[in-house]
Amino acid sequence: MRAIVMEEFGGPEVLRPKEIDDPSPGPGQALVDVRARGVNFIDTYQRSGAYQVPLPFTPGMEAAGTIAAVGEGVTDLSVGDRVGWAMAPGGYADRAVVDASLLVPVPEAVTDEQAAALLLQGMTAHYLTHSVHPVAEGENVLVHAAAGGTGLLITQLAKARGARVIGTVSTQEKEDIARDAGADEIIRYTQTSVAEAVQDLTGGQGVAAVYDGVGRDTFEASLNSLRPRGVLALFGQSSGPVDPVDPQRLNTAGSVYLTRPSLGHFVAEREELLGRARDLFALVEQKRLNVRVGGRYPLEEVARAHSDLASRSTSGKLMLI
Numbered sequence: 001m002r003a004i005v006m007e008e009f010g011g012p013e014v015l016r017p018k019e020i021d022d023p024s025p026g027p028g029q030a031l032v033d034v035r036a037r038g039v040n041f042i043d044t045y046q047r048s049g050a051y052q053v054p055l056p057f058t059p060g061m062e063a064a065g066t067i068a069a070v071g072e073g074v075t076d077l078s079v080g081d082r083v084g085w086a087m088a089p090g091g092y093a094d095r096a097v098v099d100a101s102l103l104v105p106v107p108e109a110v111t112d113e114q115a116a117a118l119l120l121q122g123m124t125a126h127y128l129t130h131s132v133h134p135v136a137e138g139e140n141v142l143v144h145a146a147a148g149g150t151g152l153l154i155t156q157l158a159k160a161r162g163a164r165v166i167g168t169v170s171t172q173e174k175e176d177i178a179r180d181a182g183a184d185e186i187i188r189y190t191q192t193s194v195a196e197a198v199q200d201l202t203g204g205q206g207v208a209a210v211y212d213g214v215g216r217d218t219f220e221a222s223l224n225s226l227r228p229r230g231v232l233a234l235f236g237q238s239s240g241p242v243d244p245v246d247p248q249r250l251n252t253a254g255s256v257y258l259t260r261p262s263l264g265h266f267v268a269e270r271e272e273l274l275g276r277a278r279d280l281f282a283l284v285e286q287k288r289l290n291v292r293v294g295g296r297y298p299l300e301e302v303a304r305a306h307s308d309l310a311s312r313s314t315s316g317k318l319m320l321i
Helices: 041-048 112-132 149-160 172-180 192-202 219-223 248-252 270-285 299-309
Strands: 002-005 016-019 031-037 061-072 082-086 095-099 138-142 164-169 185-188 207-212 226-232 255-259 293-297 317-320
Touching: 002 299, 016 185, 031 112, 031 172, 031 299, 061 112, 082 112, 082 192, 112 149, 112 207, 112 270, 112 317, 138 149, 138 192, 149 164, 149 172, 149 207, 164 172, 164 192, 172 185, 185 192, 185 219, 192 219, 207 219, 219 226, 293 299, 299 317
Parallel strands: 138 164, 138 207, 164 185, 207 226, 226 255, 293 317
Antiparallel strands: 002 016, 031 061, 031 095, 031 317, 061 082
């Protein structure tokens, strides 16, 4: 079968197609014929060595397909079932072995592409808006990179909970995309101070929460955009890691809260995993959640997909199909 195999850390060029033997599922595992794969920043962190993984390594933390075989002890999944997963590697291949406890059933009305585009970023958006800071009716929230894959989903879920969403983008095209997703206000961070614009838009009060997947470039603006006792959810670092922070800075910003959450801790229990997935799939079935695919690439062009993602010039979700 085809697989993308990393044998060293580095740039996109270390992602090389290779023919390898089909894997076999062990106890508690399933073998999945992969139909679609999401491309995520966590894949780039693993590729570069920012997140250490054992080599050789096949990336791909989010995918969907059909079960081809199950291992001993798997009783709630069967051959032919359509499933998806997030937070398990191996998706950049024709077939992948995944722990059955991480697989979620995909409803008939949801396509493989939608499932693979939704699970990692969608469940991230879900835990951010429902658990890290449960958005309340009428609150102001700030979403960085609002036209990106996760940003679009956060925007839609926050709007569904009654928030006024302020999004940051870099171009007119991205502003149009973010507004189509429901963003009420847009700040062009290339043209104006984000924190000053937030204070103007909120009458000097600041926002209840900032959802920040950018990191280094936006951290100070995020802190300065919060209302007293607001929440900064720093869930990614597409611009690089944030420099060390003196905790006193949180006091002067208004006794605010800073958290660095990870999806794995919010789907650690299977019922929580299934519940978040069910919520998202139901919204897709009801046409209340739009999964925007911004780029589709053949598996062999994964290096180009990584380069495009790192450029931060894309919008929506990038897929390997």
